[in-house]
Amino acid sequence: MREVFKEYDFDWRLGSLARKALGLSNATQKEYQYSLNYAPSYRDALDEIIRTGEPGVLMVTFIRDYIEEIVNAHAHGKKVALVTFNFSPAILHAFDIVPFCLEAMTTFYTAVWKQGISDCLDFGCEKGFTETSCTGQRLALGPILAGLGVKPDMILYSTAGVCDSNAVSYAFASSYLGIPQCNINYPPTLTDERAAEYHRADFRNMVAFLEEQTGRKMDMDRLREVADEIVIQDKMFNELQDLQQIIPCPMPPLYAMMNFAFRMIYLGSKQYTTLLESMLRIAKANAAKGIAGVGEEKVRAFFFYIDHFCPNIKWIIWNRKQGISNVAAFLNDFWPKGNPFLKHPEEGYEMDLSSYDKIIDSLALQTSRFPMVKNIRGPYDAPMMWLDDTLSMARIVKPDVLFYIGTMGCRNTWSNVKLMVRDLEKAGYPTFVSYGDSFDNRVDPVDNLIGKCSEFLKIRGVLQ
Amino acid sequence: MIVAGCDIGSRTAKAVIMEDSNILAACVMRDKPDPEESAREVMAQALAQAGMRMDQVERCVGTGYGRKQVTFAQAVESEIVCHGRGAQWLEPSIRMVIDIGGQDAKAIKLDEKGKVIRYAYNDKCAAGTGRFLEVMAKPLGVRLEDLGSVSQKSTTPVKVSNQCVIFAETEIVSLINAGKPVPDIVCGLHRAMAHRVAALAKGIVVEGEVGMTGGVAKNEGMFNALEEALGVKIHKIGWDPQMVGAIGAALIAREMVPSA
């Protein structure tokens, strides 16, 4: 890592960037354009987010708050938990623990920053961490290992049994920094009674860990508040997913990412509700007018893995300019009751508010339905797993093309994406596979991705 | 109607001039560092061969890595489409084209009209490219054109495992140092490469007649190794396989509706 990147803490730098960005968004249009010129390193990313209107501004605002909460947690006497993205932060509110999600930081960093990405990625390796692991965690983990950011008090991850690469990052951080850890371990099946029992027991095991770490019992009133909020959020989320099916898709492409990012960092908090309201308002208005969120919808794309190839947000901008709608994203599936994509009632979860025990069980179930955690735990072609989910969603949202974009560290999907492509093509969906890495532009640069992708869309007759 | 196709690849530049269904001229040359210059020069050669001037050429289509730098082309088309089109025109029975050029390998599936149905590129880090053979030929002291015949002399091909061009080179050097016969190494190289390319083709399912294009198709050792790895006979293309992309481009130029 270059010396210059060691001068400021990683999290502080991100926070200050969000602060500056907001300062800009409040300015008049003219001032805004003018100021953007002085922010070359994040101009494009910022502009892309802010141009989505109110939801974009809200997103930046809340990300700023999120980071500030992390940075100031210790000063406020709160504990910080390093958490993975496929983990519901809801339970943490009941303990007043501040979640710090590595992948959210990675995503934000790679999207807005032009320099230092490779420095951060390599930093972990300098500390002995493996160079081939998933970049989603590795990028933000580097500075944390190096002490360039808040030192977490505990580490939580829900990927044991789902993704080694992910779990190992957190396990490594725990051993390296000497911080206590607790993982949620998922069995290979989803809906049978054995699995359900395991989900509940394992979640309670984590609750016990949280009690031990904080030295206090869970705040039941907070828990109830959070659960109530989730019920509202789930309803709105389902509405949003309903809207995705409309042709043309009324949702701007960035909404998918905004939504799942917020479920991952703010589920059960007011902030997420505010964002949902704002997104819904716009999406509904678009739907009423029959217009597409992307402008003119030329291609309906279903991202059956990661949808945001981050570096400099170039890929996302290109998608928008080509009129590529994001009609479904694998990371954006959460399976609450009433969701249009549910195939069986037992596939999803429902918030049962009848007792505290039931609330905790509901949260356990909800966590077990987080993206990836739900559907890459078992064989890709088993019921309710990767293929089944992708095909059944595709039938509903009617995409013109399916995209796989992942990370080079993803042993799971790289071990069967070829099988997926065969099956999806057989089912009649043109399927594009990127050999790039969503967070490391060095693997296959974004310009190549765009080149290969436009070639694909043209040759396969998706985009004329 | 006189049309032209110009294929600026990663290693070589190719140009073809056609009149109706006749190929009037076809030229290949090694790339210059500047693709624009390569394009101009190879076109000039082809024109000279055909005894023509540029203004007699009605339309020209550019293809290949450097297609955007073919300044005199009216349109550009991806090399996948061009190889498919060219191969199909030359050998109508072909349903799958395996194109191995300097920088990558592709498997392309065609319908009976030569339209691309599916295609696949080589995996990342894969050594299945012509450049790989070029790099290896050097330490082996074998000329590129001789790789095929040398490989035929092998009795017990060696195992070459590395996928990275650069590291495979070290492996070759150590095999040479270990005293392994050159034909066995060459044959081992071809096999390793053929297996990777075959895996690529199998990924999109090998069906129907298979043809091979690109410069590497001129290498008989590779041709045979690929047949063996695929387990099917490869249809030999009646023309210089390296020119197929440029021919395809010319064909597309011929079919283009002139823009007003």
Added chain:
Amino acid sequence: MRKELSEAANQLNNGSVQAWKAAGKKVVGYSCTYVPSEIIGAAGLLPYRLRGIEAATTDIGDSYYGPVVCSYPKCLLQLAGEGTYRFLDGAIITNGCDTMRRLEECWRKANEDIPGILPAYYHYYGTPHKVEPYSLKWFEEENRLLIESLENHFGVKITDERLREQIELYNTGRRLLQRLEKLRMRDEIVISGTDATTIILASTALPWSEYVPLLEETLGELEQAKPNGMKGKRVLLGGSVTDDTDLVRVIEEAGAVVVADTLCFGSKLFDDLVSTEGDPVKALSERYLNRSFCPRMFAYYQPRYQSLKEKALKAKVDGVILQNVRFCDMHGSENGLFERDLEAMGIPCIRIEREYGPLVEDGRVRMRVDAFLERIQ
């Protein structure tokens, strides 16, 4: 070295397997040390640990697996695809790591293209990643399901009686292997690491009814043997899967002696015994899950480090070689921690990333080992 042992260590379809099959008996392959061999044995079947030796390329593996995954399961798939594993009547795949668990799907899919390569009995076995009362319960159920499915498929009965017999047999064998390990650690070397590895590897490919007497005999001879004259730095080998003798040989050719290992094709096969008390399935479940020796058990770095450290001290090693197969995140990251902590204790370490077994590039590994040995002079 007894021929049976070296053959079993170096050849997949070895003589004993052939004889076993010729006698009309069945062979069941399994993919990981977390699968209890005793259960397979109690069904009258030969438990056979899947290995990737003999794979010369990975083109079949690469047709199903993507480019950035460990080549070990790719080699297994390659061998299956080439028909080498046709002698298997069954296979049990477990979630040792992500790439390994995906073998279940890849093998099935490959069978659609190359019919007949999938064994008739094919079972997915889910191993939890932690040791808690509920995970133990899950694991025990998993074992009972395995028993049930073996019984149904092969038309046999796995009684507690037969399980106890197998537990006895395996415990006896494991005790002998522990003796071998002790022997290996002697101050004056009596057996090379290469030979010790050969003996251990053979255990995964022979019926233990044959293996245990062979081992006993060999041990008897070795315990009487004079030092074999091997001198050199004493090293411990740890890390990713190492299912052949090549790596150990390369290290020893460079002038070291591999006196101990923490490999899952090594000492991790016999470090603990199964309790002979109580319900045999319960006892097996406890023994097989309670071992947190593999980094797949994420939260147990400390116990692993302690056991590695103890082994290194007991074997009086001069250094520790930590290797990982490329794209193996679990061992790759844990080796970094081991290195930090062992070096802090004054035990020199080297981390090596390599290609898996039959695809190794000896020269590279050799250069690093040479330099390491010179460093610890």
Added chain:
Amino acid sequence: MIVAGCDVGSLTAKAVVLGQTRILGYAVIDANTSPARSAEEVLHKALALSQIGKQDIKRCVGTGYGREKIPFADQCISELVCHAKGAHWIMPAVRTIIDIGGQDCKAMRVDAKGQIAKFYTNDKCASGTGRFLEVMADLMGITLEDLGQLSLKSKQPAVLASACTVWAQAEIIRLVGERTPLPDICAGINDAMAGRVATLINTIGIENDLCMTGGVAKNMGVVKSLESITGMRVRRLPVDPQIVGALGAALLARGVSL
């Protein structure tokens, strides 16, 4: 006592003839397909330059990839140790050494006696090797010397996105096509290289003084870029950095303890 060191690397062969206190002569040649022949040739050349007969050489140590094949070597020692020894002899204050040769890149820390305390090698990807630079230079039709020199003139180094040798080639072709000035491309290549190397040395931890050995050390572009990334000065060696391994071998032949 006159001794010799011979380093048969992956791309080049080097020989040093060492007298009591100074280097009497040395040579560097491109390695050919037989390491034995390369060794003979390069030693012959070094001997000729130092005007010494082969029979005057008391002892010779071989090193490098081809060391086992050097017919006249009395002993073989790995190149890591030789580089450490050689660098330490030339510059005793050196504590961190980076050796970039044709096929790999090594970083080592040595103690006050020149003993290796820690080392790390890169062989995961060819992009951190001298061969990477050669392939790139070849692509642009310039020499290796130019690659270093031109890059120093760059005003706005290009950014090479891809770290992989194989794929970086496509980018070079693109940059050339876009008429990016040659010095900027060269600087981009050298920066990419230095970036990889910096990670490697940070893994073992840098301690002053820092020096570079191996052929790539002759490329000032890489050296300068490495200095700017690490914020440390790279000490320039008063001898050809490419021969440091052979020099170390010669020192070891003289019986300087390991």
